[in-house]
Amino acid sequence: MAKSWLQYQPAPIPIVNKSLPTNGLSVLVVFFIGLNVFYNLYRMPLEAQYLFVFADRCGIIFVANLPLLYLLAAKNQPIKFLTGYSYESLNIFHRRLGELVCLEALLHLLGMFGVWYGLLRHLGFSLARFIFNRVVLLGLGAFVAYEVLYFTSLGSFRQRCYEIFLALHIFLQFASLALLWFHHSQSRPYVGISMGILLVDRVIFRLWLKSSSHPATLTILDDDETMLLSADWDTTTTSSTLLPQSMTHGWKPNDHIFLTVPTLSRKHSLQAHPFTIFSAAPGPPRPSDSESNTANHHAWFSLLIRPQSGFTRNLLVHARLTPKIRIRVDGPYGSSHALDLLSSHSTAVIIAGGSGIAVAYPLLWALLCPRPRTSSLDIEPARPPTRKQRNVKLLWITHSLDHRSWVPGEKMRELEDWGLEVKIPPPTSVAGPGVGALLEEWVAGGMGDAGVVVSGPDGLVRDVRNVVAGLVGRGERVSVQVEKFGW
Numbered sequence: 001m002a003k004s005w006l007q008y009q010p011a012p013i014p015i016v017n018k019s020l021p022t023n024g025l026s027v028l029v030v031f032f033i034g035l036n037v038f039y040n041l042y043r044m045p046l047e048a049q050y051l052f053v054f055a056d057r058c059g060i061i062f063v064a065n066l067p068l069l070y071l072l073a074a075k076n077q078p079i080k081f082l083t084g085y086s087y088e089s090l091n092i093f094h095r096r097l098g099e100l101v102c103l104e105a106l107l108h109l110l111g112m113f114g115v116w117y118g119l120l121r122h123l124g125f126s127l128a129r130f131i132f133n134r135v136v137l138l139g140l141g142a143f144v145a146y147e148v149l150y151f152t153s154l155g156s157f158r159q160r161c162y163e164i165f166l167a168l169h170i171f172l173q174f175a176s177l178a179l180l181w182f183h184h185s186q187s188r189p190y191v192g193i194s195m196g197i198l199l200v201d202r203v204i205f206r207l208w209l210k211s212s213s214h215p216a217t218l219t220i221l222d223d224d225e226t227m228l229l230s231a232d233w234d235t236t237t238t239s240s241t242l243l244p245q246s247m248t249h250g251w252k253p254n255d256h257i258f259l260t261v262p263t264l265s266r267k268h269s270l271q272a273h274p275f276t277i278f279s280a281a282p283g284p285p286r287p288s289d290s291e292s293n294t295a296n297h298h299a300w301f302s303l304l305i306r307p308q309s310g311f312t313r314n315l316l317v318h319a320r321l322t323p324k325i326r327i328r329v330d331g332p333y334g335s336s337h338a339l340d341l342l343s344s345h346s347t348a349v350i351i352a353g354g355s356g357i358a359v360a361y362p363l364l365w366a367l368l369c370p371r372p373r374t375s376s377l378d379i380e381p382a383r384p385p386t387r388k389q390r391n392v393k394l395l396w397i398t399h400s401l402d403h404r405s406w407v408p409g410e411k412m413r414e415l416e417d418w419g420l421e422v423k424i425p426p427p428t429s430v431a432g433p434g435v436g437a438l439l440e441e442w443v444a445g446g447m448g449d450a451g452v453v454v455s456g457p458d459g460l461v462r463d464v465r466n467v468v469a470g471l472v473g474r475g476e477r478v479s480v481q482v483e484k485f486g487w
Helices: 002-007 023-041 048-073 078-083 087-118 127-131 134-152 155-160 162-183 185-209 311-321 337-343 354-368 401-406 409-417 434-445 458-473
Strands: 211-220 227-234 256-260 273-276 298-305 324-333 347-353 391-397 420-423 449-455 477-482
Touching (some): 002 023, 023 087, 078 087, 087 134, 337 477, 347 354, 347 434, 354 449, 391 434, 434 449, 449 458
Parallel strands (some): 391 420
Antiparallel strands (some): 227 298, 256 324
16 A cells, blocks of 8 residues: 555645645655755754854755756766666756755845844944845855746746746856855855766767767648658767767667757757657667668657747748758667566556657557667668567557657557557547546456556646556556656
8 A cells, every 4th residue: 555655646736736746756855855954953043143053054055955956957967877767757856956955045045134134234234235245245146046047947937938948047057156156165165066067967968979960851740730850870889888879879769869950040059959759769780780781770760849839830930941951969868767667567558648659659669579670661660570578558649630640550550560459549638537447457458467658748647647556556566657758
């Protein structure tokens, strides 16, 4: 029962409609926040005369958490090598830690103004003299920078103004660290580590080691809105266990990238937007193969892009004028947890909502046909079927019949020939009450041993998580993995 409760995801917070994580994640977050509260209050006299000490303690906790905050934000980090979890899985901890440090900064600010009001004001320090003191002014600048970072990172702002969020996030990260460096000398070790993490991640890794440029083609699909971005290139055989590999080395199922299209405009050349790789992962190149056998050395890359506003809308306009573009790709990023989970159970269930099929397709390909490919057609080239190792099932919920064209019919039939059981209900605007019943039926058909991966809207994700939690509570051997970004 404890495991079932930990996997359960409560309903969103009323009024603000904010989604909550699973109970297990909430416990970890509360424990971490409680640890910081303990450090805030440990042997701290709660008397007005010790207000400066409390404010100083808040500042210490704020700056001590900065390296961890920037480490969790980095796309290239050692945590993945230690745990296998990529940065997007840790994003919830980055956000909660960001909220915590902003709160600590606020308490530090209020405490110092309290010291001015209760002490310095009586010694002849005017408010203007206090504020324009060099140390205070630099601290105010850093406080404003981090608070702006927080408010522009809220989901409601990111969804409406992602490009503004992206530009402010990059600029203010550097600006706030610079202000903190000069604000107080004791903060410099922590600020220096944070700045080092930021520079190594953004400059050395993202702009150099993991960046590659390729010609690409844009195809507008049947709904006259959705685009398929396609490219292909020869993969390289050189590899290193110490340095991260770029897309020229290929990628793994369910990886994602950050896309830049410099030809759209000058401002777009500075923006990188996340997309899940729609195409199946290429087979590893084999240096021993003959030069004539190039199929195993080639990558066929595609992205499914649904226009929103800003970058994607401009990309659609460009696609109507000319399909040819040149792209810069930063990646790949991601983890193998979804594929590992599905591979470890006798029944593999993938539930996709709308464009969540971009997550599902590469996983289905890897599960049903793991052998190297031999040619290239549309999204993926055909290759010989392999023996069926497990029951593989797909539930794809769409909002329109046109969305089914995102995966060509011959490709879906190919997966079915290899053993895939597909369920695509009539288009609907909601997940539908049948999702839980169908999932329970599939799990029962697999003798209670199933791995479930879900990718889609928050409502669908929560429904699937809670159905699995109920099955776990009844003693079924069921595991679930959610593949959903939270940019």
